[in-house]
Amino acid sequence: MAFSTEDIKLFYKLWLSVLQFTNNRNHVTGGLPEVLVETDVLNTHPEEIDRVSSYLFEHREIFEDYASENPDHLDKEELETIRAWKYAVNGSFFLERILKKGGMLISDNDRVYCVSPLVSSWQEMVRYQQLPVMIETTLLPFKNQITYDGLLRKMPMMFGPGVRSNLKEVYSTVRKAGAIIDTADKLIESEKK
Numbered sequence: 001m002a003f004s005t006e007d008i009k010l011f012y013k014l015w016l017s018v019l020q021f022t023n024n025r026n027h028v029t030g031g032l033p034e035v036l037v038e039t040d041v042l043n044t045h046p047e048e049i050d051r052v053s054s055y056l057f058e059h060r061e062i063f064e065d066y067a068s069e070n071p072d073h074l075d076k077e078e079l080e081t082i083r084a085w086k087y088a089v090n091g092s093f094f095l096e097r098i099l100k101k102g103g104m105l106i107s108d109n110d111r112v113y114c115v116s117p118l119v120s121s122w123q124e125m126v127r128y129q130q131l132p133v134m135i136e137t138t139l140l141p142f143k144n145q146i147t148y149d150g151l152l153r154k155m156p157m158m159f160g161p162g163v164r165s166n167l168k169e170v171y172s173t174v175r176k177a178g179a180i181i182d183t184a185d186k187l188i189e190s191e192k193k
Contacts, residue, residue, distance in 0.1 A: 007143055008118050014082055015140075015149065017072045019052045022062050028055045050151055057138060060086040081142065084184065087191040089113070090138035092155070096167045097131060098122045101182070102146075105139070106132075106167055111190065112174040114182035116145045125152060132159055132167050141184030 003011070023032055031048040056062055063086040067079040074082070093105035093113070102114040103122040117125065126133045134155040137148040159167075174180055181187050 003116060003118060003143065003145070003147070010078070011118060011142055011147065012150070014074070014078055017074075018063065018066050018082055018085070019049060019056065021066045021069075021071060022056045022059075023052045025062075025065075026055060026059075028052045046151065053138065053149060053151060057088060057090050060088075084141045084188060087188045088138050088140045088149075089187065089191060090136075092134060092136050093139075094132040094134055094167050095122065095126060096171050098126075104171055104180070105135075106170055110170050110174070112171055112180045113139055113146055113187070114180055115139060116147050118147055118150065126154065129154070130158070132164060134159075139187065141187045144184045146181065146184060146187050 020032075023029060029048045029051050032052070063082055067083050070079060089107070091107065093107055095103050096106050096112075097104045099114075102116045105113045105115050107113070134157050136153040136155070137151060139146050139148055181190055
């Protein structure tokens, strides 16, 4: 499901605020603007954002530190969103199919996530590539959906019929079992285990 313009703005406000906090406190990179929220930082500094994001997910306690300090004077709901991000899932996934409700991403442990993109559609992001596509990203709970952190790396790989068949079988088995992780609550629960 698509996010509203207001939701997208809120996501980036919160996400960039946490990244700014992380970089200011831990000096991960010197290549970021002074104020991330007011810049087109994802397009102009993706390597630096990736470096800070990687550091953040290696030190997930930063989410709680940010929420406790609340340096940007966010409201309670916004702080709860940030606290929930400690349950993010980062790694490699197979984008097996694209449905109206989102892209079906399969992890290496055969979990299937229904992921809603923020701005560009899945079709735009993987145009001209035959599914499945292997991607690296971080899945985040947001507005009781699952999205990704804005950084998506496609692996330049093609998969033969055996891999495609196996992924279709994984998707079908998980769907029939009603085990697709398609809400923020389900993502958080799966990561608490």
